[in-house]
Amino acid sequence: xxxxxxxxxxxxxxxxxxxxxxxxxxxxxxxxxxxxxxxxxxxxxxxxxxxxxxxxxxxxxxxxxxxxxxxxxxxxxxxxxxxxxxxxxxxxxxxxxxxxxxxxxxxxxxxxxxxxxxxxxxxxxxxxxxxxxxxxxxxxxxxxxxxxxxxxxxxxxxxxxxxxxxxxxxxxxxxxxxxxxxxxxxxxxxxxxxxxxxxxxxxxxxxxxxxxxxxxxxxxxxxxxxxxxxxxxxxxxxxxxxxxxxxxxxxxxxxxxxxxxxxxxxxxxxxxxxxxxxxxxxxxxxxxxxxxx
Amino acid sequence: xxxxxxxxxxxxxxxxxxxxxxxxxxxxxxxxxxxxxxxxxxxxxxxxxxxxxxxxxxxxxxxxxxxxxxxxxxxxxxxxxxxxxxxxxxxxxxxxxxxxxxxxxxxxxxxxxxxxxxxxxxxxxxxxxxxxxxxxxxxxxxxxxxxxxxxxxxxxxxxxxxxxxxxxxxxxxxxxxxxxxxxxxxxxxxxxxxxxxxxxxxxxxxxxxxxxxxxxxxxxxxxxxxxxxxxxxxxxxxxxxxxxxxxxxxxxxxxxxxxxxxxxxxxxxxxx
Numbered sequence: 001x002x003x004x005x006x007x008x009x010x011x012x013x014x015x016x017x018x019x020x021x022x023x024x025x026x027x028x029x030x031x032x033x034x035x036x037x038x039x040x041x042x043x044x045x046x047x048x049x050x051x052x053x054x055x056x057x058x059x060x061x062x063x064x065x066x067x068x069x070x071x072x073x074x075x076x077x078x079x080x081x082x083x084x085x086x087x088x089x090x091x092x093x094x095x096x097x098x099x100x101x102x103x104x105x106x107x108x109x110x111x112x113x114x115x116x117x118x119x120x121x122x123x124x125x126x127x128x129x130x131x132x133x134x135x136x137x138x139x140x141x142x143x144x145x146x147x148x149x150x151x152x153x154x155x156x157x158x159x160x161x162x163x164x165x166x167x168x169x170x171x172x173x174x175x176x177x178x179x180x181x182x183x184x185x186x187x188x189x190x191x192x193x194x195x196x197x198x199x200x201x202x203x204x205x206x207x208x209x210x211x212x213x214x215x216x217x218x219x220x221x222x223x224x225x226x227x228x229x230x231x232x233x234x235x236x237x238x239x240x241x242x243x244x245x246x247x248x249x250x251x252x253x254x255x256x257x258x259x260x261x262x263x264x265x266x267x268x269x270x271x272x273x274x275x276x277x278x279x280x281x282x283x284x285x286x287x288x289x290x291x292x293x
Numbered sequence: 294x295x296x297x298x299x300x301x302x303x304x305x306x307x308x309x310x311x312x313x314x315x316x317x318x319x320x321x322x323x324x325x326x327x328x329x330x331x332x333x334x335x336x337x338x339x340x341x342x343x344x345x346x347x348x349x350x351x352x353x354x355x356x357x358x359x360x361x362x363x364x365x366x367x368x369x370x371x372x373x374x375x376x377x378x379x380x381x382x383x384x385x386x387x388x389x390x391x392x393x394x395x396x397x398x399x400x401x402x403x404x405x406x407x408x409x410x411x412x413x414x415x416x417x418x419x420x421x422x423x424x425x426x427x428x429x430x431x432x433x434x435x436x437x438x439x440x441x442x443x444x445x446x447x448x449x450x451x452x453x454x455x456x457x458x459x460x461x462x463x464x465x466x467x468x469x470x471x472x473x474x475x476x477x478x479x480x481x482x483x484x485x486x487x488x489x490x491x492x493x494x495x496x497x498x499x500x501x502x503x504x505x506x507x508x509x510x511x512x513x514x515x516x517x518x519x520x521x522x523x524x525x526x527x528x529x530x531x532x533x534x535x536x537x538x539x540x541x542x543x544x545x546x547x548x549x550x551x552x553x554x555x556x557x558x559x560x561x562x563x564x565x
Contacts, residue, residue, distance in 0.1 A: 038371070074453045094453040101446060105321045106500045115443045116454050140501075160454070 093157030336390025410533030
């Protein structure tokens with residue numbers, strides 16, 4: 001496959017924008033997209049660009065039009081105004097929001113993956129290995145945990161050998177440590193494959209951790225840029241409240257260990273400094289815990 | 294065995310051949326009420342057939358297809374919830390059908406057979422019609438099997454992966470209309486949904502894959518037809534309802550068997 005191969009070095013976290021311009025033509029370029037559902041305006045003149053090899057995150061409150069924008073980019077929703085340019089031959093891998101499969105449908109993981117289209121056994125195996133799911137192949141899909149299901153959905157998206165991964169709330173329904181592992185996995189996939197990633201999230205702290213650019217959406221784009229910049233933007237603060245300010249502080253501390261996908265603790269080489277370890281379910285961000293939203 | 298009993302069993306088998314796999318999709322897609330709504334309106338289809346002087350089965354298929362199109366269009370609006378709409382159409386359609394049919398003097402006697410089926414009166418011509426419809430339906434279902442399964446799992450995902458969602462859904466609805474037109478003679482309008490969803494629900498306990506569930510649903514349905522007919526002969530009970538009761542007993546038995554399997558540590562979903 002002659003896909004783009006952007007050398008990302010080993011960078012885990014946000015890298016300078018300059019490195020993306022080397023990727024050439026944008027994967028997706030939305031210009032003044034306007035969408036109405038019935039009489040209700042959902043998106044108003046939204047412009048967003050995703051470059052090869054970068055992680056772009058879309059954040060916004062409920063009802064801000066995140067999913068509508070994603071559906072528009074995927075071609076599932078026709079905009080009433082504006083223009084979308086997709087790079088010719090662009091292949092998109094899509095992980096929908098809240099994939100839930102009724103247990104009345106007997107479906108093994110393997111079968112679920114094959115529903116996405118016909119693929120070589122090698123391609124299938126590679127995708128499975130990438131997300132760490134070879135031991136899940138014969139399990140019934142209805143019995144997977146939230147994190148496992150999201151990884152399998154990601155594997156199905158990877159089968160298409162995508163240039164762009166579109167993930168709608170990939171961390172939803174996944175427990176906290178699982179979220180970190182999943183986020184790291186997405187980042188690793190991006191590095192291995194050099195694909196662009198467009199991710200929808202309302203999870204601020206994880207967003208801040210590894211995103212190249214953030215678009216803050218509330219029917220229109222309120223602000224955008226590198227995570228650090230956006231998190232100080234007045235419109236962002238107005239949308240997410242004072243708690244948002246601490247989202248950076250929460251994850252600024254370093255960990256002496258990490259968690260593998262299955263949850264076991266992995267000691268990071270060279271990490272000698274004692275720390276309080278990863279949060280167990282709530283960000284330990286100080287006094288914000290008690291404030292009402 | 295008497296000829297009419299053999300014809301009745303073969304007719305039931307023909308219906309089950311299509312109703313089994315189709316019923317699985319109805320269960321997977323949570324469309325039981327949708328199917329029920331179409332079935333209740335079959336009486337209107339019969340009236341349509343009589344008015345236009347066409348074959349009654351064709352009338353039922355045409356009527357179901359029109360109602361399905363209406364329901365799909367109405368589901369685009371947000372004011373009336375989907376289940377309210379389906380219930381509204383199911384019972385209005387049934388009532389309207391009964392009223393319209395009352396104008397046809399000759400049909401008053403046949404009304405009960407439309408409502409509850411008259412499997413013992415199936416003629417050879419009708420038997421052929423049942424098998425032609427069922428086999429055509431099966432061929433179409435096999436042709437759309439994979440896309441329909443993908444749409445069932447997640448519609449947007451399937452669409453993003455290039456599945457032609459609307460043609461697939463349209464074909465599926467037409468298949469429901471076909472199965473209603475042939476099942477009407479066997480178990481009657483009021484009990485058609487039972488023959489779609491009970492065998493499928495029975496099969497779930499023993500299936501590891503969608504295809505296994507479809508095949509097992511056919512088996513469960515065939516057993517129900519056989520036992521129901523036998524019971525109706527022995528105890529002189531109405532045939533259509535007897536078949537449904539037999540299917541229900543089969544479902545209860547599957548619950549017990551499933552529980553037993555699980556206790557033995559080899560439940561269907563623990564997969565080898």
